[in-house]
Amino acid sequence: MHRRHRRTLQFAAATALLVTAVTGCNAAAKNDTSDSAKDSGESFTLVTPDAVGQNEFLKLAVDGVKAAATSHDGTQKVYESSDTASMQQNVQAAVDAEPDVIVLVGFEFADLVAQQAEAHTGQQFLMIDACTTKTYKNVSCAVFREHEGVFLAGAEAGLLSESGKVGAVDVLDTPQFRRYSDPFAAGAKKVAAKTETSTRFVGGQSPFDDSARAKEQANSLLSKGYDQIMAAAAAGNYGVFEAAKAKGAYAYGVDVNQCVSAPGTVVDNVIKRTDVAVKEGIKQVLDGKAGTTVSYGLKEGGISLTGLEAGVDTSKCVIADHKDVLEKVEALRDQIVSGELKVDDPAAG
Numbered sequence: 001m002h003r004r005h006r007r008t009l010q011f012a013a014a015t016a017l018l019v020t021a022v023t024g025c026n027a028a029a030k031n032d033t034s035d036s037a038k039d040s041g042e043s044f045t046l047v048t049p050d051a052v053g054q055n056e057f058l059k060l061a062v063d064g065v066k067a068a069a070t071s072h073d074g075t076q077k078v079y080e081s082s083d084t085a086s087m088q089q090n091v092q093a094a095v096d097a098e099p100d101v102i103v104l105v106g107f108e109f110a111d112l113v114a115q116q117a118e119a120h121t122g123q124q125f126l127m128i129d130a131c132t133t134k135t136y137k138n139v140s141c142a143v144f145r146e147h148e149g150v151f152l153a154g155a156e157a158g159l160l161s162e163s164g165k166v167g168a169v170d171v172l173d174t175p176q177f178r179r180y181s182d183p184f185a186a187g188a189k190k191v192a193a194k195t196e197t198s199t200r201f202v203g204g205q206s207p208f209d210d211s212a213r214a215k216e217q218a219n220s221l222l223s224k225g226y227d228q229i230m231a232a233a234a235a236g237n238y239g240v241f242e243a244a245k246a247k248g249a250y251a252y253g254v255d256v257n258q259c260v261s262a263p264g265t266v267v268d269n270v271i272k273r274t275d276v277a278v279k280e281g282i283k284q285v286l287d288g289k290a291g292t293t294v295s296y297g298l299k300e301g302g303i304s305l306t307g308l309e310a311g312v313d314t315s316k317c318v319i320a321d322h323k324d325v326l327e328k329v330e331a332l333r334d335q336i337v338s339g340e341l342k343v344d345d346p347a348a349g
């Protein structure tokens with residue numbers, strides 16, 4: 001699966017454990033740039049923690065900065081990092097260029113941004129899917145309410161389950177990570193009150209990269225009759241998908257469309273629209289609303305399901321064959337957006 005998903009989930013752990021150290025500065029930075037032809041208007045620079053390549057999560061961020069450049073009649077540049085050292089060099093290069101807004105995706109940049117924000121108070125920074133520990137007037141942040149989308153995926157699971165047993169494989173048993181499992185159970189019970197739910201945690205030495213342990217946890221659920229499983233095991237999601245496919249059960253992905261990884265097995269995905277967060281975040285900074293953290297959920301279009309997006313019919317997701325289920329899920333989404341239905345956030349307490 002995409003490395004970005006591992007990094008996304010690690011942000012929660014980093015926040016809880018205050019592990020955001022970034023070191024090293026000797027490696028050559030990989031600088032893949034993309035400039036618009038215009039010379040006027042604002043300028044925006046995006047720095048990624050990994051090469052964009054086919055990483056859909058990062059590709060959306062690139063789309064967002066391009067859309068912002070078009071919207072503001074300006075220019076944009078993308079610096080792709082390959083390791084910690086190149087991340088540091090890319091951030092420094094971005095700061096030296098003095099664009100109107102520097103956009104950075106991921107918790108890996110937290111310490112670097114904090115250092116640069118203090119040294120360059122006139123430079124505006126926008127962090128996506130993360131934030132600095134300390135608040136700065138020139139650092140804006142965009143975070144996501146993943147639990148809202150997970151709740152909707154759980155509702156799909158509750159409606160589709162034949163056994164009445166819905167489970168989840170999560171990386172670690174912490175409030176931050178339970179955002180990917182507790183709401184799944186709640187969503188299933190919302191539409192089918194008698195649904196039996198359970199969560200297994202990967203744990204171990206490498207909870208974000210252990211496909212074998214993730215598969216083992218999934219099999220422990222499958223052996224007890226669970227037929228719908230939320231896969232929130234980072235790189236271990238492949239293991240969950242393999243286990244579900246072998247037993248004729250179903251799974252749910254996160255961040256990007258993972259249905260293409262296991263057609264016929266993955267029902268739907270909880271999508272993070274980084275393009276929306278980037279474009280809207282830049283607009284807020286330019287509008288003089290810098291230094292704040294904005295949360296993106298269903299209402300803002302920052303969180304969604306593949307099944308609720310355009311192109312679901314060609315997504316290879318199982319949910320495309322269940323229009324009746326999608327109609328019910330759309331109704332739940334509208335209730336959440338309107339405020340009629342509130343989804344509990346395990347990390348809020």
